Amino acid sequence: MLTVGINGYGTIGKRVADAVTQQPDMELAGVAKTRPNFEAQTAVRKDYPLYTAVEERVELFEEAGIGLAGTVSELVEQSDVVVDACPSGIGADNKSMYESLDTPALYQGGEDADLVDTSFNARGNYSAAAGASHVRVVSCNTTGLSRLLTPLQEQYGVEKARVTLVRRGGDPGQTSRGPINDILPNPITVPSHHGPDVNTVFPDLDIDTLGMKVPATLMHLHSVNVTLESSPTAADVRDLLREESRLFLVPESMAIDGAGKLKEFAHDAGRPRGDVWENCVWEESISMEDNDLYLFEAIHQESDVVPENVDAIRAVTETADANESIATTNETLGIGL
Numbered sequence: 575m576l577t578v579g580i581n582g583y584g585t586i587g588k589r590v591a592d593a594v595t596q597q598p599d600m601e602l603a604g605v606a607k608t609r610p611n612f613e614a615q616t617a618v619r620k621d622y623p624l625y626t627a628v629e630e631r632v633e634l635f636e637e638a639g640i641g642l643a644g645t646v647s648e649l650v651e652q653s654d655v656v657v658d659a660c661p662s663g664i665g666a667d668n669k670s671m672y673e674s675l676d677t678p679a680l681y682q683g684g685e686d687a688d689l690v691d692t693s694f695n696a697r698g699n700y701s702a703a704a705g706a707s708h709v710r711v712v713s714c715n716t717t718g719l720s721r722l723l724t725p726l727q728e729q730y731g732v733e734k735a736r737v738t739l740v741r742r743g744g745d746p747g748q749t750s751r752g753p754i755n756d757i758l759p760n761p762i763t764v765p766s767h768h769g770p771d772v773n774t775v776f777p778d779l780d781i782d783t784l785g786m787k788v789p790a791t792l793m794h795l796h797s798v799n800v801t802l803e804s805s806p807t808a809a810d811v812r813d814l815l816r817e818e819s820r821l822f823l824v825p826e827s828m829a830i831d832g833a834g835k836l837k838e839f840a841h842d843a844g845r846p847r848g849d850v851w852e853n854c855v856w857e858e859s860i861s862m863e864d865n866d867l868y869l870f871e872a873i874h875q876e877s878d879v880v881p882e883n884v885d886a887i888r889a890v891t892e893t894a895d896a897n898e899s900i901a902t903t904n905e906t907l908g909i910g911l
């Protein structure tokens with residue numbers, strides 16, 4: 575049984591914590607928070623041992639009537655693996671603590687790639703994380719691109735990928751974010767950071783990406799063009815992608831015309847928090863023009879990295895191979911719309 579600690583219990587951390595409790599080979603040691611906000615209250619309600627990430631703030635939790643199990647270093651000490659889901663940049667600050675307590679750590683996509691031994695995507699490069707001490711689960715967008723590009727590369731070869739990412743402005747709870755009424759090239763410079771980030775998983779892949787931000791919180795949307803090294807039909811590509819457990823091909827018959835209905839569908843399907851762990855590829859959009867593949871996909875930024883974190887725990891501890899881990903994670907979470 576693997577004991578897993580979560581440092582940073584926000585959008586990603588709380589989802590990974592819930593996912594860990596569903597794994598037959600893992601137990602949750604607890605979660606660390608900096609302040610006794612509503613997420614801390616939720617952790618208490620779920621009986622997750624709560625640790626303070628900042629020792630001097632013990633009183634803050636006491637004043638809010640929240641009992642603590644200890645401090646974050648105590649959480650890390652008793653964990654076989656720690657998942658750092660702190661805001662971008664804080665993971666780098668925490669690295670020395672994980673090193674001094676000799677605990678392997680997983681970081682999230684907001685950290686720099688050079689912080690870690692390897693960046694990680696379960697379908698793309700699972701085995702690269704074997705025995706590593708510091709692993710970065712790539713960002714939501716890079717996770718989505720890696721899942722899509724891996725089977726295309728394996729089956730047809732990728733000559734060049736070009737992707738325009740329409741990025742949600744912020745998460746639903748991120749009241750500090752905008753734009754409120756604008757459409758921003760973001761970043762304005764080309765390529766956006768996503769292409770180089772995909773290269774942390776596939777160093778040799780030729781990919782250019784452009785990013786923009788729009789006033790939406792639901793999901794990201796990718797407009798994808800991949801020049802393949804061979805010329806399958808659109809039907810061939812559809813069949814190939816349909817075989818991928820973390821790609822959901824949205825059939826025309828469902829009449830799902832956007833991110834709003836995708837989220838509604840996930841809620842109707844009883845998904846926790848309306849999470850959509852899979853890339854959602856519109857089946858009708860899959861088109862071939864000579865060697866060029868075109869499609870649209872939507873990525874639920876709050877949840878697609880969750881199964882990848884679970885798999886990364888098994889990858890670093892070498893307790894399962896990629897297929898075993900992906901199958902267990904999929905089954906326990908209920909992946910497959």
Ligand SMILES: NC(=O)C1=CN([C@@H]2O[C@H](COP(=O)(O)OP(=O)(O)OC[C@H]3O[C@@H](n4cnc5c(N)ncnc54)[C@H](O)[C@@H]3O)[C@@H](O)[C@H]2O)C=CC1
Nearest residue numbers: 582583584585586627659660661662682683684714875876
């Ligand atoms: N939200 C998203 O769409 C996605 C985020 N990511 C990455 O995941 C990481 C976390 O992002 P979110 O979960 O969105 O952030 P968040 O802000 O929702 O959650 C971070 C949590 O860490 C806590 N925290 C702050 N400082 C801390 C410290 N020193 N020690 C322990 N906890 C601390 C915060 O109070 C908060 O609860 C970032 O690297 C981000 O780039 C990756 C994929 C998608």
Ligand SMILES: O=C(OP(=O)(O)O)[C@H](O)COP(=O)(O)O
Nearest residue numbers: 683684713714715716741743875
């Ligand atoms: O990692 C993400 O997006 P990204 O792949 O566009 O950088 C997450 O959606 C967080 O993005 P944010 O940097 O807008 O908070």
